[in-house]
Structure formats: structure tokens, C-alpha cells
Amino acid sequence: MAMSFAKKEEGVYTLDVTGYVCPHPQIYTKKALEKIQSGDTLEVVFDNPSSSESVSAMCDNNGNEIVEKISDGGKYTFKIVKG
């Protein structure tokens, strides 16, 4: 499945990188966060377990807040509010 970026509603975007392995999920997440506005929400969907640690650490470092983390059968959804 190819990477997809979409606008869900005003100020809320989704980035689906399901099927991708490292480093794709964290690099795409970083680039998507760079593009959206401060206060916007990015919902990242991925299924590469090690990316969950990297994305969490990256958000913590850069002042972006992960407001929700869902793990379901090896699939992760992180809701990130850009700081």
C-alpha cells in the first residue's frame, strides 16, 4: 500500500504509512508535521512497531504533543497536535 496524506477536516490531517518499515514512517511523519500549521492535528497510521518509539521521541523533542495512541493488532494510530 502506498503512502497517503489526506485532509480529514479543517485542521485535521491523516498520514497513512501502513506497510512501510523504518525509516519511512518517522521521516514521512516529520515531513508532514513540518508542512501543517501549529495547532493542527496529524493522525498517523502505521504498522511498524519500532516506529512508535521513534515517532514518540521525535514529538517529545520537537514540542509536538501526542494526544492519543491506539494499538490494535499490530496497527498503530497516533494523534499528534503540532506545537
Add this chain to the structure above:
Amino acid sequence: MEIIVPRRNVIWAYVIVGFFSLISVMTFAIHEYYIYLSAYLWFGFIYGMCLQYGRFCFASAFRDLFAVGVPRMVVGIMIATVLFAVTSALVAATGWSTFHAAPVSIHAAIAGLIFGVGMVFAGGCASGSLYKTGEGNGVSMLVILSISITQSLFVDWGGILNKFVPNSWHESALQKGLPDSINVGDGFIDQYLAGYVWDQPVVTYAQSLGMEDDTLAGAMLGNGLAGVLVPALLILVAVYFFWVRKNYARKLSKEKTTAIGIADHLRGFWGMVMASKRTSIAGLLLGIACGLQMFVIEGLRMKFGVKNAGTILVRLGHDYGISAKGTVFDPGYWYVTTQEAQWVGWMLQKLGMNNMDNIYFGWVNGIPSPAINPADWMSVALIGGAAVMALLHGEFKFKAPTMELALWAIIGGFLMGIGSRLALGCNIGAFFVRTANGDMSGWLFGLGMIGGAYIGVKFFNWYTERKMASEMAGFDL
């Protein structure tokens, strides 16, 4: 994050543990020699559990640092290396170490560079790809396949590759007195090994300081302190200074009105070390297990009166695929890539290829059946250990590779295969084990690997930027 672990995952975890236990018990019932193979098996299982638990991947260490500014894996790997150095030094001081240092020259750095680019492209290093295979990752399975095939063909290749061999290597290789069956004058890797690598000095930090490797002072101060702890601390300080310090100071300045001083930075440094508990715990356990494996394997060699598993296999009646010296690959410690080359080499020979006329298979490592190859037992159990850990954390998921990722896996695996054979090891054999044992070639390979990771990240930044631009073209961002 709440994780629901389905009951079937727990059942599968029991099945895997039961399978390996059954193999150990049943083979021991056949002959006590099989405990040698089981020792490899259970250490592999522990490595797999630790790697998956800590998401321990050497590829992500400098890649995530360069790509997204995340230092957790560099920290984890440095912790593991230092702890492995401590346990290695203790084992070395008893005289029970199975470690042999490798020749030191620029070849280690060049090989590390090729390997480093490959591991970023592939999405995982050699050991990382094994544990991710245990998570059900199809891309990692392809990476392993690509590393395995590349190595097994590369070590036997002559033909056009002979044209790249300098005459001095050719002449030097011919003077090494290898048997005619090896045909050392034909094949790139043969002439590279016998004509160049074997002529390079073998030096440890202890030896360079005038100490012996198997004394407590040499092992602890020479190899452990000077060879591992000091360089690892310098790397961690550099990582803190260039990647963590600014963000830490920014966060702290919101809570603190006075100026930020040295004590604050020391707390920040410690915070960086402790930031990822999982990675640090995995590093701690890996370091201890790696040292313990050397101790156990050497103990078993003494018990059975052997120096190499080849003798054990012959005594058990398995004489197929033994090298001309009567040996098989039996490092006595954690290793990844050679056993991957061996199983493909074994398959190719079964298909009619003569691949024992080279140093790698024919003179040193042999190509025993994977069913009785100690190092293959270790790798298969590593995958099993990772699968158990992934199942118990609800992280196991079969994922078929897409065409895009399959291509990266094959290219990355190819580069890692080439790098591994040029370095005589991968991120484990050529970096982790050698560095922790005070072998000077270890850090050289590591420096090359860091350079390779940087090049790989630069390329991926460009590649993903293009894809993001096309995906976001319709948005007003």
C-alpha cells in the same frame, strides 16, 4: 497505550518455546554433544527477545539521529557495547574468551560505509532484519534473503571480478600455501583475503598499550576502558551536545528562571541515557548475554575436548560440508551473516554448484546442513525469540512487502552482503563484538557505518521529499 493481546498469541508463544525446548531435549537424548548446538540456540533466543523488546536495530541508531533527531538507539547501543565490554573483559581475564581480533586497515571503514548505506535502504541492519522477521515483517525476510544470496555468490565469484584484483594481492595470495582445492588465485574475495586482509596487522587496544588481552589489566583497562568506555562516552557527549542539548535547554527554560548550568546539563545527559527504558534494558541484557555466551561455549569446548564444532559434527557422523581444515563456522559468540551465507551456499551446492573451492566456505567455514549448523540454530532461535516477544506484546503482524519496499530490501540487502564479506562481519560480528573486545577494526567499521547511514539518510530525505510534494500538491499548506 493499552494493548490487548489475543489468546491465540499466547498459545503461539507457548508453541514456539515448546518447539525449541523439544529440539533441545530430543537432540540431547540422542547425544550429549547436541547441547553445544542448543547453547547457541538458547542464546539466539535471548538475543531475539532482547532485540524485539528494545526495538534494537543498529540501522536506526545513527539513521534516526540524522533523519529525525532521535538519539535513543545510539544510547542503547552504546550501553550494550559498554556492558558487553565489561562481561567480555571478565571472560577474557579468565582465559576463556572465544574472541579473535580481526586485521585492521581502511578496508573495515570502506566495508562499513557500504554496509551503512545498505542498512538504511533496507530498513534494518543484519540483526534488526532477523528480529523484524520474527515480527512477521515480509520486507525483513526479503532483506535476509538478499544478504544471504549476495554473500554466498560474492565469496565464490571470479570471472570479471578477477580483473579488479591488484597483482600484488594475487601474488601474495599464492604465497600463503593454501591447498590446491581452494584455487586461491581465482576469485575476488579469495585474493582480497589471502592477498590483502591477512597481511594487515591484528591489534587490540590492550596490545597497543603494551598489555596482554587475557590479563585483568589488559582486558579491563586496555580493551574495556580505553577501547570502549572512553570512545562510547565521547560519542554520547557529542550526541547530547549536537542533538539533545538545545531541546533540553528550551524545555528547562520554561520551568527555570535562573541560568542553565553544568549541573543541569549533567541531568539532561542522564535524562538522555534514561529516555528509552526499553532500549536501555535490552542493551543491558544483551551485553550480559553476549559475554556469557563466550564463557559457556568455551566451557563446552573444554568439556568435549574440541576447538571447533566441526570436530563435534564429525564425531556425530555429520561430515558433509566440513571445510578442508575440518572446521565449520563456530564463532563462539553472537554472529549473523556468515550462517546466512552458509544456508544458501549449502542449497547451491545441493543444486550442483561447486562452491567449496574458496577460502570462505572451503577453507574456513564449511557449508554444513542448516539442520546441524550451530550458528544457524542461533539465528533461527533469534527469529523465534523475537516472535515470542512480539506475540506477547500484540505486535506480531504478517506484512507482505510492497513492490517499492521489496526493491529497497533487495538493494539494501545486496549492499549489506557485500559490506559484510569485505569487513568479515556485519553490525554484530564486525562492529558490536569486535568493538566490545577491544579490536581496533571494530570502531573503524563503526565509523564507516555512521558515514553510510548519513549518505543513506540524505538520499531518503530527497526521495521522501519528492513523494510528499507530489502527495501534498493538492493542499494549501
